[in-house]
Amino acid sequence: MTKGKPTVPGEGNQVTVYYQSGYDTPYIHYRPEGGQWTAVP
Numbered sequence: 024m025t026k027g028k029p030t031v032p033g034e035g036n037q038v039t040v041y042y043q044s045g046y047d048t049p050y051i052h053y054r055p056e057g058g059q060w061t062a063v064p
Contacts, residue, residue, distance in 0.1 A: 050064030
């Protein structure tokens with residue numbers, strides 16, 4: 024996996040994105056801070 028990071032951080036909320044290329048269909052699995060993970064794709 025490759026960690027993606029914005030070149031210039033903005034104000035407010037932040038996110039770190041990990042991704043892997045080569046899949047036919049994209050899926051998103053996330054957990055908001057203090058929350059629960061979404062269902063595994």
